[in-house]
Amino acid sequence: MNPTIKDVAKYANVSIATVSRILNNTSVGYSDKTKKKVLQAIDELSYKPNAVARGLINNKTQTIGVLFPSVSGMVTSELLYGIEGVAHQHGHSIIVCNTSSSGKKTVDYLRLLNEKRVDGLVFASEVLKNEHYQLIEEMRIPAVLVSTKSPRHPLPYVKVDDRDAAYTAVSYLIDNGHRSIGMMSGSPKDPIAGRPRIEGYKAALQENDITVEKSYIVDAEGFSYENGRTAFEKLLKQASGITAVFAASDEMAVGAIASAYKIGVNIPKDISIIGYDNIKISEMAVPPLTTLAQPLREMGEKSAELLFEALKTGKNGSSIIMPHHVVERESVQKLN
Known part of the structure; x- marks a missing residue:
C-alpha cells in the first residue's frame, strides 16, 4: 500500500499541515530542521505526492496544455520535444491536443483543458481566432504561441520570420545562378505560413529584377x-x-523529389529544389535536401520557458523571433 501524507506526518512527528506546507514550498510555518526531517521521511517512505490532492491545495495541477493542428507531422514532433523537455524540468506534465486545423475541435479542446484545470497553454501553428482568445481569457491562465502569431491579440509568440526566411531560401537559389524559379506553397489564405512565404519568394525575385x-x-x-x-x-x-523550385516545407520538397524520380526528372541536374524546415527527412532524401532551417526544437523550448516565466511572475514575456539559415546538401545545382 502506498504511503499517505498522514504516514509521512506520523513518521516525522509533525502535523499533516506542516508536511503540506513543505510539499508546496510555502516559506513560513516550519524550521529548516523540520523541513529536513520531513524530506527525510518522504525519502525513506518513498512517498509520492498525489498531484490531484496537491492541486486542490495550491490550485495548481502541474500540467500544461499543448494544441497542435496535427500531431503526426515532423514539425510538430520537434516542437513537442522541446516543449516536453522544459515542462519536465519544471515538474509538469503535458496534455497534447490534436485540433486537426478545425475551429470547432480547437474550441472543444480549450474547454476540455479548462475542465482539466491546466496551469498554462502553448498554442502551436494554428491561427488564433477571436473565439479561441476569448476562451483563453476566461481560463485566466498564461498562454504562449509557437510557430504562429496573432496581430490582434496580445499573446507572446516564438517563431521564425516566415517572409524573411523564404526570401533567404529564394535568394540562395538566385545566388547559385537560377532565375527561372518556381514555388510550391501553402494556401495564400494562410496568414501564418502560406502568404508570408509567398511574399518572401516574390520579394527575392523582384529585388533581383526577375519577373514574378x-x-x-x-x-x-x-x-x-x-x-x-x-x-x-x-x-x-x-x-x-x-x-529550380522553392518548396514551402521539407515534406513538400521530398514529395516533389519522389514525383521527379517517377517521371524521370533528375534532381538537381534537371531541376534544383530547396525546402523549408530542416526536419530529419531532409537528410534522408535522395539526394539529401538543401533546406531553410528553422530551429524547431529550440522554438518549442523557448515557448515553454516563456510560459513558465509567466507562471512564475504573472506577466507575459516578450515575443521572440528565432534565427534561420540555409543548410546546404545536394539538391541544388550551381549554374554558370
Missing part, C-alpha cells in the same frame, strides 16, 4: 508529402522552363 510569373506558383491546401507530389507535377506542366 503567376504560373510559376502552385499553392496547396497544406504542406504534406502528398501536397508536394501533386504540386510538383502541376508546376512542371504550367512552368516548363524552370530550373
Whole structure:
C-alpha cells in the first residue's frame, strides 16, 4: 500500500499541515530542521505526492496544455520535444491536443483543458481566432504561441520570420545562378505560413529584377508529402522552363523529389529544389535536401520557458523571433 501524507506526518512527528506546507514550498510555518526531517521521511517512505490532492491545495495541477493542428507531422514532433523537455524540468506534465486545423475541435479542446484545470497553454501553428482568445481569457491562465502569431491579440509568440526566411531560401537559389524559379506553397489564405512565404519568394525575385510569373506558383491546401507530389507535377506542366523550385516545407520538397524520380526528372541536374524546415527527412532524401532551417526544437523550448516565466511572475514575456539559415546538401545545382 502506498504511503499517505498522514504516514509521512506520523513518521516525522509533525502535523499533516506542516508536511503540506513543505510539499508546496510555502516559506513560513516550519524550521529548516523540520523541513529536513520531513524530506527525510518522504525519502525513506518513498512517498509520492498525489498531484490531484496537491492541486486542490495550491490550485495548481502541474500540467500544461499543448494544441497542435496535427500531431503526426515532423514539425510538430520537434516542437513537442522541446516543449516536453522544459515542462519536465519544471515538474509538469503535458496534455497534447490534436485540433486537426478545425475551429470547432480547437474550441472543444480549450474547454476540455479548462475542465482539466491546466496551469498554462502553448498554442502551436494554428491561427488564433477571436473565439479561441476569448476562451483563453476566461481560463485566466498564461498562454504562449509557437510557430504562429496573432496581430490582434496580445499573446507572446516564438517563431521564425516566415517572409524573411523564404526570401533567404529564394535568394540562395538566385545566388547559385537560377532565375527561372518556381514555388510550391501553402494556401495564400494562410496568414501564418502560406502568404508570408509567398511574399518572401516574390520579394527575392523582384529585388533581383526577375519577373514574378503567376504560373510559376502552385499553392496547396497544406504542406504534406502528398501536397508536394501533386504540386510538383502541376508546376512542371504550367512552368516548363524552370530550373529550380522553392518548396514551402521539407515534406513538400521530398514529395516533389519522389514525383521527379517517377517521371524521370533528375534532381538537381534537371531541376534544383530547396525546402523549408530542416526536419530529419531532409537528410534522408535522395539526394539529401538543401533546406531553410528553422530551429524547431529550440522554438518549442523557448515557448515553454516563456510560459513558465509567466507562471512564475504573472506577466507575459516578450515575443521572440528565432534565427534561420540555409543548410546546404545536394539538391541544388550551381549554374554558370
